[in-house]
Amino acid sequence: MCPAWTWCLCPYVPHVSCLDLVSVAEALLCLLSLCVPVLVNHVKVKETHCTVTDLLPNAQYELWVTATNTTGISPVSEKALYMTVPSPPFIKHRECTSCPEAALIRWESGNANPVDSYTVESSGSTPSSSLVTESIVALPTCQCLVQLQPRRRYTICVRAVNIGGPSEPSDAISIYTTGTFFYLLEDGAHPCLSISEDGFTMFYGDEEPPISAMALEECVAILGDLIPVRTRHYWEVEVDDGAEFRVGVAYEDMEKNSYLGANETSWCMRHILTPSRHKYEFLHNNWSPDLRITVNPVRIGLALDYDRGTLSFYNVDLGQHLHTFHTHFRDYVQPCFSLDHPGTLTVHNGIQAPDYIFT
Numbered sequence: 420m421c422p423a424w425t426w427c428l429c430p431y432v433p434h435v436s437c438l439d440l441v442s443v444a445e446a447l448l449c450l451l452s453l454c455v456p457v458l459v460n461h462v463k464v465k466e467t468h469c470t471v472t473d474l475l476p477n478a479q480y481e482l483w484v485t486a487t488n489t490t491g492i493s494p495v496s497e498k499a500l501y502m503t504v505p506s507p508p509f510i511k512h513r514e515c516t517s518c519p520e521a522a523l524i525r526w527e528s529g530n531a532n533p534v535d536s537y538t539v540e541s542s543g544s545t546p547s548s549s550l551v552t553e554s555i556v557a558l559p560t561c562q563c564l565v566q567l568q569p570r571r572r573y574t575i576c577v578r579a580v581n582i583g584g585p586s587e588p589s590d591a592i593s594i595y596t597t598g599t600f601f602y603l604l605e606d607g608a609h610p611c612l613s614i615s616e617d618g619f620t621m622f623y624g625d626e627e628p629p630i631s632a633m634a635l636e637e638c639v640a641i642l643g644d645l646i647p648v649r650t651r652h653y654w655e656v657e658v659d660d661g662a663e664f665r666v667g668v669a670y671e672d673m674e675k676n677s678y679l680g681a682n683e684t685s686w687c688m689r690h691i692l693t694p695s696r697h698k699y700e701f702l703h704n705n706w707s708p709d710l711r712i713t714v715n716p717v718r719i720g721l722a723l724d725y726d727r728g729t730l731s732f733y734n735v736d737l738g739q740h741l742h743t744f745h746t747h748f749r750d751y752v753q754p755c756f757s758l759d760h761p762g763t764l765t766v767h768n769g770i771q772a773p774d775y776i777f778t
Contacts (some may be wrong), residue, residue: 427769431515450720476504477530477581503581505530508537510577514648517769518599519569523646525562526577526589533681534579539563540588541575555582563650567596570771584713585734594738599652600769601754607675608641612758620765623758638678640665643754643766649725653772654734654754656719662762665702667691668730668752679755681705686717687755688732701732701742710742718767722776723752730775738775 441525448684462469476482480501492494506529514525524539537558542551555563567573576588594600602618613622621641644653644688666680667687680687680702689707691698697715700707716734719741731743756764 423473423750435670435775461554461621462595474503476503476586477532477534477579477583478503501580504583505534505579505581505586507586507589508577508579510575510589512592513602514644515592515594516601516644517567517594517596518646518648518650519567519596520650521648522565522575522594522596522647524565524574524575524577524592528561529586529589530579535581537561537563538578538580538585540578541565541567541573543572543574564646568595569596571596584694584742592593596773598768598770599646599654601646601654603756603766604642604644611639612641616639619767621756622763622765623761625761638665638675638757639759640679640755640757642669643756643768645736645751645753647751649748649751651725651772651777652723653769653770653776654721654766654768656721656756657717657765657767658719659762659764660715660717660769661692662764663692663759664762664764665755665757665759666719666721666764667702668721668734669755670750670752679757680707685755686730686746687757688742691759699741701744703744703746712741714739716741720773721754722772722775724777734777735773738773 441715462471466738480503481498482501483498484496508526510524510526516523526537528534532763536556537560539555539558540551540744541553552689553565555565562709563570565575572593574593576591578588579586590656603614605614605618608614608621611623613624614620615622623639642653656664658664665687667679667685669679669685669687673682673684677685680689680700681704683704686703687701689700689702691700697712699712701710712734714734714737716736716739718735720733720735721730722733725748728747729745732741733739734741754766758764
């Protein structure tokens, strides 16, 4: 329900010489909107002020006053324009990402008409704290990169602002800066893939793929929405035993009809199941070093370090380093996950990297 707004009207009262008249102020409200017909509401009061309720949020109103006595109605007062405050925005939780140093918050306006700007408020480093510790004001768009401190809990909300003032705060989102956190991106995913309700598991079923998918997208892949911050990022991948997969990173402009690791814009670890053994490749531009892995990793850790220009892979269960790519990342990359055959793959993130990872 939209919040009510109270207007105090100071009417213009013309000079009247009769001493025994009883004045009645008539407040007229006129909604100025290009989207709806002009509406006029008459409110009769005996006081020199008036409370107006049930106004639309983020809408402009014109108000004026006339005085009435036994001889008639006065001319209208000088007209005043009032703007009601906006409705609170809606934070898009599935599109918010974070890392130990920052969080990218995205939201919807929540208002049919444009607003002037947005304010992002963050509070507390403990669950019991509700005091606003930082505000970022005058944001023109529906997203904001908020700088944070590692290993803390934050509560973040958004307000919409117009000339009438700020809205009520949006429903809050909790951010834990223990590790890099992101969801799988359903938009742009291969048609053969489905995503779990929590946004962390991808499924490749046994159904025949659509002809259009076979013709245009050979790589059955999905991306993760990694926060655009050039820092250290760590996440883990858990796969079915015997699943053939590719996991790694790629630039956003990688061609969809290209396999991960088969071009200059992606780096990946690939698992191939042969009749004699499990084969692993670490591919970039369709080339892999000759490596042998004796223990099949079920849970794989990926460590991305922009400053060092490295992407490393680990067998998490053994704490074993598998391979490291060395490069200069010209742009932000996104996590990539691909299944070559039907199976399941789950991403674990928002976790702190083991001590041996970035040493």
